[in-house]
Amino acid sequence: MKGRTLSKVLCYIILAVILLFLLFPIYWMLATSFKNNMEAYMYPPTFFPNETTVDAYISLFTVNNQFFVYYINNFIVSGITAIICTLFAVFTGYALARFHFKWTVIMSGILLSTQMFPIVSRMISLYSLMSKVHLINTMPGLILAISAAQLPFCAMLMSSFFASVPKELEEAAYVDGAGRGTILFKIITPLVKPGMLAVGIYAFLMTWDDYLHAATLIQTDGLRTLSIGIALRYLGELSYDWSLINAISVIGTIPMVLVFFFFQKYMIKGLVAGAVKG
Secondary structure, eight states: OHHHHHHHHHHHHHHHHHHHHHHHHHHHHHHHHTSOHHHHTOSSOOSSOSSOOOHHHHHHHHTSTTHHHHHHHHHHHHHHHHHHHHHHHHHHHHHHHHOOOTTHHHHHHHHHHTTSSOGGGGHHHHHHHHHHTTOTTOHHHHHHHHHHHHHHHHHHHHHHHHHTSOHHHHHHHHHTTOOHHHIIIIIIGGGGHHHHHHHHHHHHHHHHTOOHHHHHHOOOGGGOOHHHHHHHHTBOSSOBOHHHHHHHHHHHHHHHHHHHHHHHHHHHHHHHHTTOOO
16 A cells, blocks of 8 residues: 555656646746846856846737737738648548558558658758748748648548548438538548547648748748747847746747637547558
8 A cells, every 4th residue: 555655746846846847947938928028147046036027028019029920920820721731631631541442551651741841841842842832931832832742641531531431321321312522521530529629620730830832932931830930039149138038938829829729629539540450
């Protein structure tokens, strides 16, 4: 009995240490945003602000409000990309799960192989392709490029949800005279809503933090998204305004926190549902 109690206490201590390790960067970002810039550079660093100030947030909303242009652009790009990836993942995932022909394995292997190579390895060819179709320095071009990068994984993830739906449901619908479109949209798709939500959240989160695509394809300041906008406007060559940068990071993190807070259980439910077949 004592051994079990001791092991539980030890387990909780380890979990608390891991949680502290993971949450400390968030705390440090929040604490630094309420310091003045001199205190942010102080050595040794202060773990609590000596003089709490909101000057960085006031500056962000008044002087440095170009940040909100990047913020809105990020929402537009992330939201549209999530919708595109979810829509195409439904069709691709359903085809992979239901249509078994001799090329299915090869196509699945090609989709998986796209995840083996780093994004930077295809930036030159992507830039050349986008330039030929006149989509450089445009928001539609950025959305299409990011969607193409994320769609293979989204499709494979979505196929696992469709594979978990019994084929007998489709066969019964065929007997009743339903067509392929009716079966997909009115019978099968409602059963995989957790998977669609998981795919949409994944695409949104990955797009929100995208840097390389925006840095490569966008040159106009008014079209930049959050990551590249912050890097080029607020990070200087010789010195940084760490209080302002951390205030920007806090504001930029809020949507991600809200997404996890409200949709975490649905995303976990969707991922678990797609892991079991039959």
